[in-house]
Amino acid sequence: ENTLGAAAAQSGRYFGTAIASGRLGDSTYSAIANREFDSVTAENEMKIDATEPRRGQFDFTAGDRVHHWAVQNGKQVRGHTLAWHSQQPGWMQSLSGSTLRQAMVGHINGVMAHDKGKIAQWDVVNEAFQDGSSGARRDSNLQRTGNDWIEVAFRTARAADPAAKLCYNDYNVENWTWAKTQAMYAMVKDFKQRGVPIDCVGFQSHFNNDSPYHSNFRTTLRSFAALGVDVAVTELDIQGASPTAYADVTKDCLAVARCLGITVWGVRDTDSWRPEHSPLLFNANGSKKPAYTAVLDAL
């Protein structure tokens, strides 16, 4: 096979990218995205500030642009993201307590109803744990509504769209030895034991010099899969784009039966949220980097 999507499909997986709606008019960008990838995540367009800019008034314009482009071109969509401390609209940032809890539930219901049956996986909750050695939840307005906010989000999401796989998504949880990884593992284990509806765990995989790829990522993926959830690499980018590291991540996913697929967080280095890291698979001019070939060969 000579594209990432077709190569991943040989083992029943997808290979996706983040799409920025504002770049779809760039023909180099959209041609590469359409040729290489068979799954799409909206980079910002399905986040809370984009979809509910005023309380109770939903705006699906930009998210729909990404979704329609994906469907027109035969790609599946990962929804990202319904409950998160970041990229909240101003009105939500200023809420707390039961009012905020209600607003979170209303947001999940409103967005999931709009796309009901049309999203393969939803990142229901994003980045709820703290970095470092504490293993604690991250402090946020959502966390301050009570520790059960995550399970409430998942139960709401299941009722709103029973067809979507419901994922918890985070970063710095790829290294099995890290406290944050173990804290997320304990939460997923507890959810499975108590019947909280969770189907998948997304590993963002933003690897950089502070948080490098480690070969124990495969142990992490395996350990979560053994809890009875699917796993996915959801936002992959690697500072410097080491071909070896990219190939290793790819092989780690392929080694775990419940690894659904890999999504890279952008198309060309110049499209990346961290362009100074040159972390992606395509150069500014759209040509394939050595990391691209390493991934294709590993698939």
Ligand code: XIL
């Ligand atoms: C980033 C986008 O790439 C940027 O365009 C935006 O300014 C900030 O968010 N973790 C996530 C993603 O879950 O939503 C973030 O995306 C990157 C880190």
